[in-house]
Every structure is written in C-alpha cells, then in structure tokens.
Amino acid sequence: MRAYRTFKTAMRALRRNVMRAGLTTLGIVIGVAAVIAMMEIGNGSALAIQHTIATMGAYNLMVFPGNALMGGISTGTGGSMRLSPQDADAILTDCPSVTAAAPVVYARAQAIYNNLNWQPGSLLGTTPAFLEVRDWGDMAQGSSFTDRDVRNCSKVCVIGKTIVKMLFQDEPPVGKEIRLMNVNFKVVGVLKAKGANMMGSDQDDIILAPWTTIKYRVSAVSSTAATTAAATTTSVLPSQVYPPAPASLYSTPSSTQQADTPQPVRFANVNQIVVSARSAGEVQQAIEEITALLRERHHIRPNMPEDFTIRDMTEMVRTMSSTTELMTTLLLIVAAISLVVGGVGIMNIMLVSVTERTREIGLRMAVGAQSGDILHQFLMEAIVLCLIGGAIGIALGRATSVLVRLIKHWPTAVSVGAIIVAVAVSALVGVLFGFYPAWKASRLDPIDALRYE
Amino acid sequence: MELLELREVCKTYHLGELDLQVLKGVSLSVAKGELVALMGASGSGKSTLMNILGCLDRLSSGEYWLDGQEVSDASANERARLRNRLIGFVFQSFNLLARTSALDNVSMPLTYGTEFVSEDEMKARAVEMLRKVGLADRMHHQPSQLSGGQQQRVAIARSLINRPRLLLADEPTGNLDSRTSEEILQMFRDLNEKEGLTVILVTHDPEVARHAKRTIRIRDGLIAGGPEIKREEIQK
Ligand SMILES: Nc1ncnc2c1ncn2[C@@H]1O[C@H](COP(=O)(O)OP(=O)(O)OP(=O)(O)O)[C@@H](O)[C@H]1O
Ligand SMILES: [Mg+2]
Numbered sequence: 023m024r025a026y027r028t029f030k031t032a033m034r035a036l037r038r039n040v041m042r043a044g045l046t047t048l049g050i051v052i053g054v055a056a057v058i059a060m061m062e063i064g065n066g067s068a069l070a071i072q073h074t075i076a077t078m079g080a081y082n083l084m085v086f087p088g089n090a091l092m093g094g095i096s097t098g099t100g101g102s103m104r105l106s107p108q109d110a111d112a113i114l115t116d117c118p119s120v121t122a123a124a125p126v127v128y129a130r131a132q133a134i135y136n137n138l139n140w141q142p143g144s145l146l147g148t149t150p151a152f153l154e155v156r157d158w159g160d161m162a163q164g165s166s167f168t169d170r171d172v173r174n175c176s177k178v179c180v181i182g183k184t185i186v187k188m189l190f191q192d193e194p195p196v197g198k199e200i201r202l203m204n205v206n207f208k209v210v211g212v213l214k215a216k217g218a219n220m221m222g223s224d225q226d227d228i229i230l231a232p233w234t235t236i237k238y239r240v241s242a243v244s245s246t247a248a249t250t251a252a253a254t255t256t257s258v259l260p261s262q263v264y265p266p267a268p269a270s271l272y273s274t275p276s277s278t279q280q281a282d283t284p285q286p287v288r289f290a291n292v293n294q295i296v297v298s299a300r301s302a303g304e305v306q307q308a309i310e311e312i313t314a315l316l317r318e319r320h321h322i323r324p325n326m327p328e329d330f331t332i333r334d335m336t337e338m339v340r341t342m343s344s345t346t347e348l349m350t351t352l353l354l355i356v357a358a359i360s361l362v363v364g365g366v367g368i369m370n371i372m373l374v375s376v377t378e379r380t381r382e383i384g385l386r387m388a389v390g391a392q393s394g395d396i397l398h399q400f401l402m403e404a405i406v407l408c409l410i411g412g413a414i415g416i417a418l419g420r421a422t423s424v425l426v427r428l429i430k431h432w433p434t435a436v437s438v439g440a441i442i443v444a445v446a447v448s449a450l451v452g453v454l455f456g457f458y459p460a461w462k463a464s465r466l467d468p469i470d471a472l473r474y475e
Numbered sequence: 476m477e478l479l480e481l482r483e484v485c486k487t488y489h490l491g492e493l494d495l496q497v498l499k500g501v502s503l504s505v506a507k508g509e510l511v512a513l514m515g516a517s518g519s520g521k522s523t524l525m526n527i528l529g530c531l532d533r534l535s536s537g538e539y540w541l542d543g544q545e546v547s548d549a550s551a552n553e554r555a556r557l558r559n560r561l562i563g564f565v566f567q568s569f570n571l572l573a574r575t576s577a578l579d580n581v582s583m584p585l586t587y588g589t590e591f592v593s594e595d596e597m598k599a600r601a602v603e604m605l606r607k608v609g610l611a612d613r614m615h616h617q618p619s620q621l622s623g624g625q626q627q628r629v630a631i632a633r634s635l636i637n638r639p640r641l642l643l644a645d646e647p648t649g650n651l652d653s654r655t656s657e658e659i660l661q662m663f664r665d666l667n668e669k670e671g672l673t674v675i676l677v678t679h680d681p682e683v684a685r686h687a688k689r690t691i692r693i694r695d696g697l698i699a700g701g702p703e704i705k706r707e708e709i710q711k
Contacts, residue, residue: 027586038574129555385570389584389633390559392552468531472570 028395032402043407046371049364050411050451051418054444057357060418061440063426064353066433067348072188076157079219080339081302083309085109085295086331104320104329107149107233110295112319114151117297117311119304124151124294127233129241133189134201140188143227145202147236148296152317153213155298164211172232175239180211182226200229203240207231237290304340309334364411365451372404372459383463383469404456407448412444412448416441477540478640478673479528480504482539486563491600497523499696500537503677507640510667512687513677520696521527521677522645527609528675529562529643540681542640559587563634565644578614581605581623581632588637604632608662624655631662635672647678647704653682 036043074083087105107125114123127147135188147153152167153159167178179200186195199206207229216225231240299308309332316330376383383396391399423434485497497520505511515521526532527539530546531554539547542561549557558564571580582601585592592600605614608628616628627647634642644663648656664686665670676687683691692699 023591031586034579038572291595381570383574385572386587387555388529388558388585389565390555390587390637392555392587394552395587467524472531472566 028402031399032406034343046368047407047411049367049416050408050448053361053364054415054448055418056360057444058416058440059352059422060357061437062423062434063436065435069435070433071342071346075342079156081299083297084333105292109290113297113312116315119272119300119308119311120297121300122151122154124149124155124296125233126294126296127237128293129236129343131202135189138189142229145229147231147233155296157463160216161211167232172234175234177207177235178210178232179207179229181209182213182228183215184224184227186212205239218468219405290371305334365455369455372456376459376463380471383466384468387468393464397460400460400463401456405452408448408452412445416444476507478507480540482538485535489534491646492602497696501698503698508671508674510687512684512690514684515693519693525643530557532699537675548619561640563639563642565630565634565647567646567649569630571626574617576615577629580629581636584637604636608632622652627659642672642674
C-alpha cells in the first residue's frame with residue numbers, strides 16, 4: 023500500500039512537469055528504440071543468413087567413393103566403385119542426424135530443344151530427395167519427378183532457370199521434350215532460381231533426372247567416364263559386394279519396361295551421395311554416424327582405411343555464423359552505450375530536479391516525510407520515467423524496424439527477448455542512475471531545505 | 476494542562492571554529508488551548524526556537540516535553556512521525572507545491588501518516604479543510620491561480636489536515652497586506668477559540684501580537700518575561 027502511495031506521489035510529481043519528464047526520458051526512449059530496432063534488424067539478418075546458409079547447402083554432406091588419403095593412384099584398385107543407391111537409403115534410415123539423402127550420378131550431354139542447344143553446367147541423375155537435401159523446396163513451375171519415375175527409369179527431368187532461358191526463351195517448358203544424348207526427356211518441372219553459389223558458379227544451370235534413367239539411358243551410350251563405371255558395374259554381381267538389397271526397393275518391371283531398359287541389372291554404383299544433416303550443429307554427428315554405417319556396410323575392418331570420403335561445409339558455416347555473431351555483439355554494444363548515455367541523462371536531470379525542488383523536499387519532511395519516503399519517491403520517479411521511456415522506446419523501435427522492412431526491404435524479425443531485456447534494463451537504469459539523486463534528496467536537512475532559495 | 480514545556484534549552488550553532496549560542500537556556504511552557512505570540516528583534520532566535528518546538532531541529536542541551544513525552548533525543552524518523560501526528564506548520568512564504576491543485580496540496584501530509592487513509596477519505600478530509608478556510612470554490616486551483624491570502628489559507632488547511640495538537644506559524648502574515656493579515660489572524664483565533672487548538676505565532680508586529688492572549692518575548696536568546704519588559708519600559 024505504501025508502495026502504491028509512493029507511486030501515486032511520483033506520478034503526481036511527474037505530471038507537474040510533463041515537458042521536463044519527456045525530455046528526461048528521451049535518452050531512454052532513444053536507447054531502447056535503438057536496442058529494439060537493432061535487435062529486430064539483427065535478428066532478421068541472422069535468419070536471412072541462416073536461410074542463405076541452408077539454401078547454399080551448408081548443412082550438406084557429400085559422400086564420395088574412394089579415400090582422399092589414398093590419392094588418385096590407389097583409387098584405381100576399384101575402391102572408387104563402392105558407393106551404391108542402397109547406401110543412400112541406409113544412411114537415411116539408420117542415421118538419426120540425417121534428414122535426407124540422395125544418390126547422384128554425373129553425366130555430361132548436350133541438351134537440345136528444337137534448333138537450340140546448350141551444354142548444361144550439371145546434368146545429374148538422382149532421386150527427388152535431392153531437392154530436399156539442397157533445400158530446393160517448391161518448384162517454380164510443374165512438379166518434381168517421383169520415386170516411381172526413378173524405379174521405372176522414366177524419361178522425365180526438371181530443369182533450372184538458366185536452362186529455361188537458354189533453350190525455351192519465352193515458351194513455357196513444362197510438358198515439352200528436350201533431347202539429351204538422343205534420348206527425349208519430358209520436362210515435368212522448373213526449379214526455383216537459386217543464383218550463384220559461394221564459388222560463383224550458376225546453380226540454376228542444371229538438369230535433374232532420375233538417376234536410373236541417366237545411368238542406363240544416357241551414360242550407357244555416352245563416352246564419359248561414367249560409361250566405364252557403368253560397364254564395369256554390369257560385370258559385378260551385387261550379392262558379391264553388398265548384402266542383398268530389400269526386394270521391395272524396386273517394383274518388378276513390366277515387360278514393356280523391361281524392353282525399354284537396356285540394362286536389366288538393377289545394381290549400380292553412384293558418383294556421390296548427398297546428405298542433409300538436421301542442423302548445422304549436427305553435421306559432425308552425422309559424419310560420425312555415416313562413417314560408422316558405411317564401414318559396417320562395406321565390411322571394412324577396424325584398422326583399415328575407409329573406401330569413401332565425406333566432405334562438409336563446416337568452414338563456411340563457421341565463417342557465416344561468426345559474422346552474424348559479431349554483428350549482433352556490435353549492435354548490442356552500441357545499444358548498451360546508448361542506454362548508459364540515456365541513464366546519465368536521467369541522473370543529470372534528476373539531480374537538477376532535486377536541487378530545484380529542495381523546498382518541496384523540506385516541506386514534505388516538515389509535514390512528516392521520513393528520509394526513506396523521500397528516497398523512495400525520487401527513486402520511483404526515476405523508475406517510472408525509465409519504464410515509460412522504455413515503453414515508448416519499444417513502440418518506436420518496433421515502428422522503426424517495420425519502416426525499415428517496408429522501405430528498405432531489409433528482413434526483420436520480432437525479438438521478444440529484446441523487449442523483455444529492454445524493459446528490465448530500463449528499470450535497472452532507473453534504479454541505478456536514480457539512486458544517487460534520490461539519496462541526495464533524502465539526506466537533506468528539513469530546515470536548510472525549507473530555507474533554500 | 477501543559478502541552479509543551481522547555482527546560483533550560485540551549486541551541487548552539489557551530490560555524491567552523493566559531494560557536495554561536497543562539498538560545499541560552501530558554502524555559503517556557505504552553506498549555507493546551509493557548510494562543511501565544513512569540514516576539515523579539517530580528518536575529519534574536521525566534522525561528523530557531525520555533526524549529527525546536529516543531530521538532531525540526533534538535534536542541535544542544537536541555538529538555539523538551541511535548542504532549543507528555545521527552546523528545547529532545549528522538550531520532551530523525553521519530554521526529555518526522557511526531558511532526559506528522561502532533562504539529563501543523565504555517566510558513567511566511569506559504570510553501571505550496573507548484574502546479575498542484577489546492578486539494579492535492581492539502582491532502583499531501585496524509586501520504587506520510589502512519590495509519591492508512593483511503594484515497595476517498597483523503598479527498599473528503601481535504602475538501603472539509605478547504606471548506607473550513609473558506610476555499611470550497613477554489614479546490615482545483617493551483618497556487619499560481621490564487622491570491623496571497625488564499626494561498627496562506629490553503630497552507631493553513633494543509634497544516635490542519637492531520638488534526639494536530641499544536642499549530643506553529645512563523646510570520647504567517649509577513650507577506651500579506653494588513654486587511655488579509657487581519658482575516659488570517661481571525662482564522663487562527665477562531666481555530667483557537669472554537670476548536671481549542673494551541674497556536675504559537677511568531678511575529679515582530681505588535682498589531683499581530685495583539686490577537687494573542689499571551690506574548691512571550693525573546694531577547695538575546697533568553698525569555699524576557701512580560702512583567703520585566705513592562706518594568707523596562709517604565710524605566711525608559
Ligand atoms: N543554520 C544556522 N547556522 C548558523 N547560524 C544560524 C543558523 N540559523 C540561524 N542562525 C543564527 O541564529 C540567529 C537567530 O536566527 P533566527 O532565524 O532564529 O532569528 P529570528 O529571530 O527568526 O530573526 P527574524 O525575525 O529576522 O526571522 C541568527 O544570528 C542567525 O545568524
Ligand atoms: Mg525568523
């Protein structure tokens with residue numbers, strides 16, 4: 023009850039000089055507004071950077087056949103052949119830190135549509151999970167090919183924006199057929215534009231097709247290295263190298279499909295498996311899980327080197343997140359400084375106000391205020407001022423961040439934490455910087471104070 | 476019955492090396508329901524004595540009995556409580572809170588009372604006090620919107636809000652013209668006669684002192700008794 027009374031007295035005192043109260047708290051208003059705006063903008067850029075990291079495939083791992091330590095010569099022993107689509111399935115099901123995994127087969131071929139041709143930057147055979155791994159989400163047009171297409175060796179593909187530009191110009195590409203190595207592929211979807219990656223190469227210069235189709239219909243007749251690999255593969259029976267794959271993995275091909283398929287052997291090596299870890303923090307764990315799993319699947323004895331290599335983008339993630347951290351820290355320091363400046367402003371004006379109101383203090387003491395009452399009253403004034411300043415500052419900061427988003431199109435994100443911290447800090451500033459003037463006021467002698475001119 | 480009694484009260488100010496003895500053994504007593512004027516030349520120690528009577532200041536030596544209680548070595552907080560409970564002050568310069576309504580000015584001392592008074596009761600009591608001093612129609616005026624006499628009446632209402640036993644007024648009419656002074660002094664007399672309030676007025680104006688039933692004269696830090704003064708005057 024006494025606190026409520028003190029609060030009312032403080033409010034009355036503040037209302038007596040609204041202009042001064044406003045000016046006193048201006049420092050806090052600006053300080054808190056700066057904190058809120060900077061935190062929201064900082065949060066927004068952090069989210070944007072995280073998103074960029076994700077789209078650039080920063081949580082991705084790439085599993086290659088062959089051991090990097092063994093060098094180019096040693097891989098000639100045939101170790102480089104030992105990566106299969108079944109490995110990709112096993113990684114997905116057996117490694118908890120992995121959210122997606124897709125096998126990748128490389129090929130090179132000219133893409134032809136009508137009288138236009140273009141050599142795509144990458145022509146990859148894979149599964150729909152590839153899009154998940156690369157965080158390629160929705161399609162710009164049409165849809166992705168399906169796991170069924172992979173099983174059926176369907177002649178379908180999805181293409182990137184650059185391919186659309188080069189081959190189709192203004193025509194809508196979905197439903198059209200492009201020719202790769204004399205095989206006609208129906209375009210079922212167009213990927214969303216991704217732009218260049220960190221190395222500057224165009225990520226939209228890409229054609230994706232079921233890996234089975236690329237492997238058996240394109241690579242098999244092309245003269246690239248992949249052909250040799252495929253040819254070698256046919257001579258190795260799956261059961262000799264790996265445990266038998268689950269029978270349900272592929273549907274039994276119909277007779278027409280079998281007739282369509284040049285290589286009926288459904289075992290193959292792939293050039294790469296791309297894997298997506300659950301988060302940046304789980305990349306290392308995913309590497310360990312995959313290593314253990316593949317060692318077991320490939321029957322590698324404990325002291326033997328692995329016949330595969332895993333690469334990740336830890337370095338890139340580290341660089342980018344340290345940039346974000348640095349930025350947030352700098353913003354916080356700036357904001358903290360402005361709050362301290364605001365606090366000093368409050369202390370300054372409170373001191374002036376105590377001097378100016380000396381007679382009032384004397385009078386209050388004469389009618390029975392104890393020094394504690396005076397201390398509490400001035401402290402309460404400072405805290406109320408700071409809290410009001412904080413509230414206005416929060417509104418102003420939010421408004422600023424909304425304006426920045428609308429005008430400059432910078433990403434922003436509401437930060438509840440920043441709001442809570444701002445309120446707490448402004449109350450703290452009130453107590454900290456209000457205490458000295460309040461203490462000074464409470465130490466006045468009533469007679470001197472009453473006589474003060 | 477005595478409301479207050481001073482016994483051999485001394486007050487010495489220490490100004491660096493110099494000791495300035497302002498009160499040199501003052502003994503006096505004031506009974507309940509008295510209206511006393513305190514007179515003396517400028518610098519004779521009237522305000523100093525009032526501060527001691529009002530528990531604003533501590534005495535250097537001697538005893539001060541107030542309402543049957545020895546208060547000469549009460550702590551600052553105890554003295555604050557005594558002031559709040561027993562004493563009302565009226566100052567020469569009114570000392571009202573600027574930019575605060577008469578109502579809020581009058582109810583202010585209730586904020587510091589020991590017993591809790593609800594917001595509504597605070598307002599009701601302030602209204603009652605303002606009515607008593609004849610300012611029922613000026614309740615929401617701020618000091619700057621009131622005349623000097625009206626301001627002093629607000630100050631009197633404020634001094635009465637805690638129902639004090641003792642009203643101390645240091646030159647309450649010093650800043651007022653003679654007609655307004657007359658009104659204010661009449662108010663003190665009414666309070667004294669109708670409600671039995673003990674009032675001590677400081678003044679150096681004999682016209683003001685005329686309203687009092689008893690005059691205490693102070694000279695060079697000592698009480699000069701009424702009879703002695705008369706004798707001095709005769710000698711002159
Ligand atoms: N705080 C103080 N420190 C030192 N000396 C003081 C202090 N207060 C008062 N005095 C001295 O005490 C003496 C009496 O002062 P006081 O104010 O009591 O006089 P007064 O009788 O009220 O005079 P006036 O009629 O002019 O108001 C003066 O000489 C003054 O200089
Ligand atoms: Mg005086």
